[in-house]
Amino acid sequence: IIGITVSKQDNFSQWYQEVVLKAEMIEYYNEISGFFIMRPATMYIWNVIRKWFTAEIEALGVDETNFPMFLSAKSLEKEKDHVEGFAPELAWVTKAGDKNLEVPVAVRPTSEAVMYPYYAKWIRSHRDLPFRLNQWNSVVRWEAKQTTPFLRAREFLWQEGHTAHLTEKLAGEEVLQILELYARIYEEILAVPVVRGKKTENEKFAGGYYTTTVEGYIPSNGRGIQGATSHCLGQNFSKMFDITVEDPAEKGKHINVWQNSWGLSTRVIGVMVMIHGDDKGLVLPPRISKIQVIIVPVGITKSVTEEVKASHAAQLQDIKKTLLSAGVRTDEDQREGYTPAWKFNDWELKGVPLRIEFGPKDAAKEVVSYARRDTGEKGTIPIAEIDTKVPELLETIQKDLYTKAKASFDEHRVVVEDWEKVVPALDAKNVVLIPFCQEPKCEDKIKDLTTTKHDESPDASVPQAPSMGMKSLCIPFEQPKQLVEGTKCLNPECQATAQSYVMFGRSY
Ligand SMILES: O=C1CCCN[C@@H]1CCCn1cnc2cc(F)c(F)cc2c1=O
Ligand SMILES: [Mg+2]
Numbered sequence: 001i002i003g004i005t006v007s008k009q010d011n012f013s014q015w016y017q018e019v020v021l022k023a024e025m026i027e028y029y030n031e032i033s034g035f036f037i038m039r040p041a042t043m044y045i046w047n048v049i050r051k052w053f054t055a056e057i058e059a060l061g062v063d064e065t066n067f068p069m070f071l072s073a074k075s076l077e078k079e080k081d082h083v084e085g086f087a088p089e090l091a092w093v094t095k096a097g098d099k100n101l102e103v104p105v106a107v108r109p110t111s112e113a114v115m116y117p118y119y120a121k122w123i124r125s126h127r128d129l130p131f132r133l134n135q136w137n138s139v140v141r142w143e144a145k146q147t148t149p150f151l152r153a154r155e156f157l158w159q160e161g162h163t164a165h166l167t168e169k170l171a172g173e174e175v176l177q178i179l180e181l182y183a184r185i186y187e188e189i190l191a192v193p194v195v196r197g198k199k200t201e202n203e204k205f206a207g208g209y210y211t212t213t214v215e216g217y218i219p220s221n222g223r224g225i226q227g228a229t230s231h232c233l234g235q236n237f238s239k240m241f242d243i244t245v246e247d248p249a250e251k252g253k254h255i256n257v258w259q260n261s262w263g264l265s266t267r268v269i270g271v272m273v274m275i276h277g278d279d280k281g282l283v284l285p286p287r288i289s290k291i292q293v294i295i296v297p298v299g300i301t302k303s304v305t306e307e308v309k310a311s312h313a314a315q316l317q318d319i320k321k322t323l324l325s326a327g328v329r330t331d332e333d334q335r336e337g338y339t340p341a342w343k344f345n346d347w348e349l350k351g352v353p354l355r356i357e358f359g360p361k362d363a364a365k366e367v368v369s370y371a372r373r374d375t376g377e378k379g380t381i382p383i384a385e386i387d388t389k390v391p392e393l394l395e396t397i398q399k400d401l402y403t404k405a406k407a408s409f410d411e412h413r414v415v416v417e418d419w420e421k422v423v424p425a426l427d428a429k430n431v432v433l434i435p436f437c438q439e440p441k442c443e444d445k446i447k448d449l450t451t452t453k454h455d456e457s458p459d460a461s462v463p464q465a466p467s468m469g470m471k472s473l474c475i476p477f478e479q480p481k482q483l484v485e486g487t488k489c490l491n492p493e494c495q496a497t498a499q500s501y502v503m504f505g506r507s508y
Contacts, residue, residue: 003349007279012220017149019273023282023350026149034147034154038266041350044290045269046157049185050136053159053264056181057134060174062161065133067114070105075113078240082207083113089141107140112207112261115162116241123257126166126245130174131257134161150270151225151508158265164243164257168234171258175232178262179212182228185264190272191285191401192216193409194227195503197474202443208261209234215473215503216271217409222429224473224505225271228264235259275405276374282351283374285401286394292354293323293390294347295332298340298369299359308360315363319356319386326387328394348373353397354390374401415480415501419492422504423450426470431505433480435498436472437489443472446491446504470504 004022008015020026025042029035038046054064070093076083091107094100108114115133123131140155147153161178165171179196186192194214198204204211214227238244238256247253276283286292297316300309316332323330333343340357347355357369367380370390374397381389416425416432425432436442451469479501487498 281349284351437496
């Protein structure tokens with residue numbers, strides 16, 4: 001096994017590709033670019049998330065559904081004004097066998113247009129509300145930009161929830177309930193901190209009314225990344241698709257329902273890899289690690305007597321059984337012909353959070369030796385205490401991973417109230433919180449003003465690589481501080497009054 005050949009610091013994008021490949025999470029689908037094969041290590045993580053989220057939304061009264069994967073041009077037509085921007089991403093089927101299809105069909109990039117004609121049919125009375133369906137599937141978006149595993153693929157797994165409510169208030173409550181579930185997936189399961197907020201007009205889903213989002217931060221390049229979105233669609237789609245109920249307050253009157261749609265995709269796995277991984281490879285939070293503890297036998301040299309070998313082997317089995325019955329996902333590495341060191345590297349590459357080394361010396365002292373994957377810390381635990389100490393250690397690892405990532409995000413999320421300090425802050429791998437007027441045109445201008453074209457650097461001898469401008473990431477629900485009355489928008493070319501602090505950054 002050759003490990004990761006580049007350092008995360010020096011070559012982040014190659015580091016990332018090597019980690020997802022060598023940790024056996026992904027295989028490139030070489031037949032067609034932009035598609036990736038998700039292997040068991042990935043599907044284990046996705047299924048932990050799916051099980052947890054399914055239980056939570058079932059408790060909210062959401063049912064599961066499964067709609068066809070193809071869209072007719074006719075139903076796409078209904079949402080044409082906001083879909084036109086997406087048209088280049090649509091994949092079309094034009095033939096079946098050697099016959100052209102009368103009417104080409106599109107592969108779903110999302111399922112509003114597939115589902116909502118049937119919402120119109122099924123939702124008649126206010127007693128049908130709230131109407132809530134969720135489906136787990138894959139969608140296809142023929143991305144033009146460079147693709148990368150998990151973060152930007154032409155097909156990805158996600159869940160898409162689509163709900164209908166009687167009032168804006170009821171819809172709004174659910175939008176935030178789901179957003180909080182997304183935040184918990186990141187924070188409690190993936191040990192990744194996120195900022196909760198609302199997208200600006202420029203960044204929201206154009207077909208919707210407003211978009212709420214959880215935003216992540218990638219320390220390696222200081223970029224923001226959209227983690228998952230929960231949209232209130234308002235009555236936009238119920239007007240397009242004529243989804244109405246009789247007004248309970250006024251007989252004969254019909255009202256368009258208020259809808260939400262919310263989605264979280266396998267992108268979450270890429271975010272987790274980028275944040276926790278290191279130069280030895282993947283680092284998995286215990287909550288999502290298929291193997292939480294790997295036991296590696298050590299010290300079985302030629303000089304060890306058969307008798308010691310036998311008792312050591314028996315004790316190792318006891319240790320494994322004790323951990324398994326303590327609810328720890330435990331395995332042993334008995335591969336012949338590989339040194340312990342080789343095995344250590346292999347399991348470190350695959351991100352197993354805790355290694356237990358057990359040899360005759362440990363047996364004699366009635367301890368196990370351990371090594372934490374996240375910090376490398378080593379120690380020993382009395383065999384008599386492993387059923388409590390090992391689960392505790394795994395919990396500590398989960399918490400420490402989150403705490404470390406949270407500290408990094410908090411340190412690199414800075415309030416900037418002097419325009420000159422914005423680009424330097426971005427260059428120092430920060431996302432910034434600036435007083436902002438929230439005008440779309442102003443946001444476009446800010447992106448422009450913060451895009452440094454090459455050769456604009458002071459001494460042209462060192463042509464500064466062009467760096468992308470900053471986009472708005474979200475309007476944080478939790479504002480960093482009270483905005484002083486009358487504060488101006490930070491954009492020097494804008495005279496408008498700032499509405500709030502808005503988080504901006506270079507982003508994925
Ligand atoms: O983001 C979500 C959550 C789950 C349900 N859908 C919403 C909005 C999806 C926004 N969106 C996102 N991407 C798209 C790509 C396309 F090619 C296209 F035709 C339409 C879309 C498109 O509507
Ligand atoms: Mg897109």
